[in-house]
Amino acid sequence: xxxxxxxxxxxxxxxxxxxxxxxxxxxxxxxxxxxxxxxxxxxxxxxxxxxxxxxxxxxxxxxxxxxxxxxxxxxxxxxxxxxxxxxxxxxxxxxxxxxxxxxxxxxxxxxxxxxxxxxxxxxxxxxxxxxxxxxxxxxxxxxxxxxxxxxxxxxxxxxxxxxxxxxxxxxxxxxxxxxxxxxxxxxxxxxxxxxxxxxxxxxxxxxxxxxxxxxxxxxxxxxxxxxxxxxxxxxxxxxxxxxxxxxxxxxxxxxxxxxxxxxxxxxxxxxxxxxxxxxxxxxxxxxxxxxxxxxxxxxxxxxxxxxxxxxxxxxxxxxxxxxxxxxx
Amino acid sequence: xxxxxxxxxxxxxxxxxxxxxxxxxxxxxxxxxxxxxxxxxxxxxxxxxxxxxxxxxxxxxxxxxxxxxxxxxxxxxxxxxxxxxxxxxxxxxxxxxxxxxxxxxxxxxxxxxxxxxxxxxxxxxxxxxxxxxxxxxxxxxxxxxxxxxxxxxxxxxxxxxxxxxxxxxxxxxxxxxxxxxxxxxxxxxxxxxxxxxxxxxxxxxxxxxxxxxxxxxxxxxxxxxxxxxxxxxxxxxxxxxxxxxxxxxxxxxxxxxxxxxxxxxxxxxxxxxxxxxxxxxxxxxxxxxxxxxxxxxxxxxxxxxxxxxxxxxxxxxxxxxxxxxxxx
DNA sequence: GTCAGATGTGTGAACGTGCACACACTAGGA
DNA sequence: TCCTAGTGTGTGCACGTTCACACATCTGAC
Numbered sequence: 001x002x003x004x005x006x007x008x009x010x011x012x013x014x015x016x017x018x019x020x021x022x023x024x025x026x027x028x029x030x031x032x033x034x035x036x037x038x039x040x041x042x043x044x045x046x047x048x049x050x051x052x053x054x055x056x057x058x059x060x061x062x063x064x065x066x067x068x069x070x071x072x073x074x075x076x077x078x079x080x081x082x083x084x085x086x087x088x089x090x091x092x093x094x095x096x097x098x099x100x101x102x103x104x105x106x107x108x109x110x111x112x113x114x115x116x117x118x119x120x121x122x123x124x125x126x127x128x129x130x131x132x133x134x135x136x137x138x139x140x141x142x143x144x145x146x147x148x149x150x151x152x153x154x155x156x157x158x159x160x161x162x163x164x165x166x167x168x169x170x171x172x173x174x175x176x177x178x179x180x181x182x183x184x185x186x187x188x189x190x191x192x193x194x195x196x197x198x199x200x201x202x203x204x205x206x207x208x209x210x211x212x213x214x215x216x217x218x219x220x221x222x223x224x225x226x227x228x229x230x231x232x233x234x235x236x237x238x239x240x241x242x243x244x245x246x247x248x249x250x251x252x253x254x255x256x257x258x259x260x261x262x263x264x265x266x267x268x269x270x271x272x273x274x275x276x277x278x279x280x281x282x283x284x285x286x287x288x289x290x291x292x293x294x295x296x297x298x299x300x301x302x303x304x305x306x307x308x309x310x311x312x313x314x315x316x317x318x319x320x321x322x323x324x325x326x327x328x
Numbered sequence: 329x330x331x332x333x334x335x336x337x338x339x340x341x342x343x344x345x346x347x348x349x350x351x352x353x354x355x356x357x358x359x360x361x362x363x364x365x366x367x368x369x370x371x372x373x374x375x376x377x378x379x380x381x382x383x384x385x386x387x388x389x390x391x392x393x394x395x396x397x398x399x400x401x402x403x404x405x406x407x408x409x410x411x412x413x414x415x416x417x418x419x420x421x422x423x424x425x426x427x428x429x430x431x432x433x434x435x436x437x438x439x440x441x442x443x444x445x446x447x448x449x450x451x452x453x454x455x456x457x458x459x460x461x462x463x464x465x466x467x468x469x470x471x472x473x474x475x476x477x478x479x480x481x482x483x484x485x486x487x488x489x490x491x492x493x494x495x496x497x498x499x500x501x502x503x504x505x506x507x508x509x510x511x512x513x514x515x516x517x518x519x520x521x522x523x524x525x526x527x528x529x530x531x532x533x534x535x536x537x538x539x540x541x542x543x544x545x546x547x548x549x550x551x552x553x554x555x556x557x558x559x560x561x562x563x564x565x566x567x568x569x570x571x572x573x574x575x576x577x578x579x580x581x582x583x584x585x586x587x588x589x590x591x592x593x594x595x596x597x598x599x600x601x602x603x604x605x606x607x608x609x610x611x612x613x614x615x616x617x618x619x620x621x622x623x624x625x626x627x628x629x630x631x632x633x634x635x636x637x638x639x640x641x642x643x644x645x646x647x648x649x650x651x652x653x654x655x656x
Numbered sequence: 657g658t659c660a661g662a663t664g665t666g667t668g669a670a671c672g673t674g675c676a677c678a679c680a681c682t683a684g685g686a
Numbered sequence: 687t688c689c690t691a692g693t694g695t696g697t698g699c700a701c702g703t704t705c706a707c708a709c710a711t712c713t714g715a716c
Contacts, residue, residue: 338666
């Protein structure tokens with residue numbers, strides 16, 4: 001900066017003003033801009049961050065096992081959406097996958113160190129220690145999904161899992177199925193719990209507790225395992241609501257192995273409308289989740305807090321329409 | 329830092345020395361460490377980076393469409409492996425997905441701005457403009473994969489795609505297949521081209537040019553499309569080498585639709601040994617690619633250059649053994 | 657008793673920026 | 687002529703570190 005001030009025949013202060021706004025004469029501005037182009041000057045981030053007391057980075061914290069991070073196209077979509085919004089605002093996204101205890105310690109240190117100006121938190125559960133750290137630091141942040149029972153001052157963006165689960169279940173019932181089960185994944189998270197509640201409410205008197213197979217993760221292997229459990233408990237099962245598309249894909253595989261035809265013998269519906277949905281045969285009927293938008297809006301919420309805006313609403317629920325294909 | 333120097337009754341210089349090494353008496357060290365704990369001091373990265381003239385960040389540059397980044401578990405595995413090594417060395421990994429022209433411009437600016445001290449470059453092709461930028465900047469970096477015709481001074485880490493493709497093709501031939509085709513993906517990249525060459529060499533006189541279906545991407549949809557093309561051209565096809573596991577999964581789906589049994593009618597082999605391999609029925613025979621290790625070693629190469637070490641070897645090829653399951 | 661070397665410690669400058677303040681010039685009104 | 691408000695510019699300090707250098711103390715050998 002000193003160099004280009006000299007080249008343009010002005011002082012550092014004037015250069016700083018053309019960069020950040022303020023009174024500058026047209027001639028001085030022109031000379032400085034020319035010098036910047038000629039020298040190929042780029043401002044030094046470290047120096048700027050130092051004096052501005054910020055890092056110009058936002059943490060993207062995923063509270064999931066590494067394996068799921070790889071397997072779930074939904075998380076990837078949210079990440080890409082958030083990244084696009086953030087980089088347009090000249091913020092850098094920093095990925096933080098929290099799996100083990102060691103990760104927790106490292107990330108806590110990272111968060112405390114002022115390495116990020118804000119955070120987007122995916123897949124939070126009430127008891128996660130990271131949540132306490134973020135809350136305690138009063139770091140501008142946003143949840144993806146909405147854990148109801150903690151930190152009401154942190155806004156969320158997500159979809160209405162409960163209502164969408166109700167809707168698709170009703171739609172499944174409308175195809176004439178009567179023995180309908182659910183492979184419920186991740187019920188320790190709000191999304192998983194809501195999908196289960198929606199299913200139960202939509203079924204009403206048709207609901208049967210023995211037709212719920214609980215599995216830990218939203219993945220293919222859990223889906224296959226859950227389906228086998230269900231078939232064992234009730235060979236006459238004719239409908240299945242899988243808690244995610246990956247789970248549904250696993251379920252379809254298990255059904256095929258058991259010699260059942262989808263959708264003739266058993267109707268299957270999923271959730272997410274991820275790339276899994278068009279990968280299975282038949283293609284999945286599912287609930288569309290606008291992953292890209294969710295990521296973008298979460299990023300936007302953090303950016304607005306950073307700009308000092310007051311976030312009035314507690315959270316945003318994006319529309320999640322049903323996409324009906326051939327699996328039910 | 330000034331605060332804890334005061335608390336411990338020493339000067340800033342001494343505190344810096346306990347942090348970074350140097351002559352410090354045992355009593356001073358003890359007092360300072362106690363003060364650090366009590367105050368909860370964390371060094372300021374911006375200030376440190378400013379004086380050290382570095383950013384303590386490494387770019388992880390993926391030259392692929394966003395969609396593939398989501399779908400390919402291999403890239404995810406490499407990323408996680410690199411991230412683990414980098415964060416152990418207190419470097420932050422910064423994800424940069426280059427898809428559009430706009431991305432290229434933004435990332436070029438980013439690289440020039442000194443935001444990263446090094447780069448790991450995945451899926452490079454000769455003509456990528458990003459490669460020119462990295463080469464011109466003499467940024468410590470490493471390729472994942474080995475584009476032969478450019479920047480010999482940048483080391484690479486990968487596997488021997490050619491030899492592994494030869495081996496698994498020979499193994500497929502040994503099961504008695506005679507009309508063997510290949511779904512060749514991404515032949516504009518070194519990995520894709522090498523797998524095709526290996527296939528051709530292993531087949532020798534059995535090789536038939538009409539049994540090659542070229543598809544653009546290593547993904548499920550391309551696999552299904554390629555298999556349909558192959559079946560159309562040669563209904564009596566009895567063996568298929570798919571360029572990746574995702575491609576193989578798509579191929580198996582297309583074969584099932586066409587009423588062919590795997591492996592009875594058609595033997596299928598893949599490449600990667602990603603989570604796709606145990607997701608198909610039957611499970612895939614494939615080439616194991618140590619994604620985690622590849623990422624870790626690439627990160628290590630960059631780290632070593634940063635430490636000023638001379639990288640003697642031009643590149644590293646990791647072992648990629650065949651994993652034989654049920655699909656052929 | 658002096659000197660050299662090893663072992664510690666304090667101080668000032670520098671890294672590259674933003675910001676507050678002081679200052680200079682101009683135009684217009686009293 | 688003087689004052690004021692608006693417009694433009696230069697200067698010094700601060701941000702929180704690292705590093706080189708100067709300095710202090712101690713030990714042992716001559």
